[in-house]
Amino acid sequence: MLKNILKITLAVIIYLIVFIIANMVLPFSEQFRELNASANPIDSLFMVLNSMWICLTIFYIVKKSSCSGKRLFLSVVITVFFIQQCMTQIETLFFGSAFPALTRGDVLLLMIAGLFPLTAAAAILVKFFWNKDKAASEHTSFGIKDTAIRLGILGFVYLAVYMLFGYFVAWQLEDLRIFYSGMAEKLNFFAHLTNLFVTNPVIYPFQMARGILFGLFVLPLRGLLNGKKEFTISVCLVYLCTAVSLVIPNPLFPDNVRYAHLFEMTTSMLIFGLIAGRLMWRENQ
DSSP states (O other), rough: HHHHHHHHHHHHHHHHHHHHHHHHHHHOOHHHHHHHHTTTTTGHHHHHHEEEEEHHHHHHHHHBOOOOOHHHHHHHHHHHIIIIIHHHHHHHTGEEEEGOOOHHHHHHHHHHHHHHHHHHHHHHHHHHHHSSOOOOBBBBBOOHHHHHHHHHHHHHHHHHHHHHHHHHHHGGGGHHHHHSOOOOOOOHHHHHHHHHHHHTTTHHHHHHHHHHHHHHHHHHHHHBBBHHHHHHHHEEEHHHHHHHGGSSOOOOOHHHHHHHHHHHHHHHHHHHHHHHHHHTOOOOO
C-alpha cells in the first residue's frame, strides 16, 4: 500500500512539474501571461488537487485494464486528453466573447499544455501499475451502425443534461447571468430555451455534437476493461476531470461564477457519465 501511494505521489509531482514547465515555455499571448501573473500564488496549491484527480483516474483505469503496453498507454492518453482538454477548450472557443483576454492561439496552447503532463504521468502509471493478471474483457463490439445510433442518443442525452443543469444549477446565480449575458434578469426555463433559440440557435447542435464526441472519446476504454461496472466508473472519473479542473482559481472566471460551474459540472457530468457508461457497454453474449 505504501509503495503504491509513493508511486502515485511521484506521478502527481511529475505531472505538476511538466505542467508548470509547459506553461512557462509555450508562447501564450502577452495579455494572457499578464492575467496569469496577477493570480495569487497560493491558488496554485489547488493545482495539486486537479493533478491528483487525473493521476488517480489513470491509476484506476490501468489497474482495472485487461491490456498493457502501448495500447493501454495510448488509449488512456487519447481518452483523457480529448475529454479533459479538447472538450473543455472547444466550449471556451464557443463562448469566446466572455473571455476577451484569450486568443484562439491561447486556447490551442492550453490544450497542448495539458497534453505534456498527461503523457508523462500516464507513462509512469502504466509502467508501475499495469495488471499482470489480465482477464479477458467482457465487452463485445456493437458494430458501426449500432455504435452510431448509441452515439446519436448520447448527443440528445447530453443536450438535455446540459440545458437542465445549466439552467437549474448554474443559471440561478445572478453573477453568472451577468457574466455571460450582461443582464441579471432570469427568464423561466422554457422562455430561456426560446431565448437561446432566437439569440444563439447554434448552441443546440453544438452541444449535441459535444455529447456525441464525449461518447466517441471513451470508446478506447471499452476494449481495456473487464466489466460494465469498471467501464462506467472509468467513464465517470474521466468526465469529472472536466469539473475538477474548476477547483483551481481562474483569472478568467470570478470566483462565484467558477463555484457555480464547479457544482453544475460535477453533478451533470456524473449523471451523464453513468448514462454513457451503461449505454456504451455491451456484454458478451
